[in-house]
Amino acid sequence: MYPLTHIYFAEKLLGFLDDAAILGSIFPDVAILSGIEWSESHTLGLCLWENFRGKREELVHFSLGVITHGIKPKGLDYYSDEKYRDFEKGYCFEKARPLVDAVVEACNISPDDGWWKSHNFVEMGIELYLYEKQPELLVSLKKALANNNLITILINDLSPVLKKDKDLLEKVFSTFRKFIEEEPLDAQILALRYQKQIYFRHNIEFIDLAKSQSIINRSKELIGVDIEDFFNEVKEQVSPIIKEMLMADR
16 A cells, blocks of 8 residues: 555554654555565564564554554555455455556556556555545655654664664655655656656556556546445454554553
8 A cells, every 4th residue: 555545544543643653654665665575564563563662652653553554463455465355365456456457558567467566556546535535644744754853763763673774764764755745646646656666676667657547547436435444344453453552561
């Protein structure tokens, strides 16, 4: 899922939203920029919780935000990517099935990559849906990423846990900050960002931006009928994990 989606879900699950929780909710994706593999960054929740529990409030809220995001323990990305209900994979993959051929054509990719890339378009559709519903989410994200005092605190504690240099962690937060600068968020911006991702991962310089925008808008329509049900159902699944951690920390 994309940043605003993770912030939206974190607030829904935790019942509050501050800069630390926001940064935690996006951190598994930020961490990838430091060279950490997706599978590792999305299983950091318990490790960070064990290291930060009982410490200052910002660190606790940050670690809770990380847990809302990942796949182990099961957070939002588990149910969106890995497994949801009795589907073959997660929610976003299931919703992406009708989009595969169009995405393969628009992105000039191998059909073998079609389903995976199509789930990204569903994620972009969700991001656009939530931005249009709550544009203040982007304001909150920018505010959190501009909180240099908090980011310094986080980096000082994250560096020894992740075994990553402080300068590198500072750089990845700065890079992510630049990634979300453009607004208002729309299908064109999302398609342009995705073109950069396709180039970075597949060395394909250009995608069909007009077709990609159309697929993003179609994705937004596809998820509109049940995305809130999905969020509510996942909240019910993840809430006991959060409650158990908070009870154990008392």
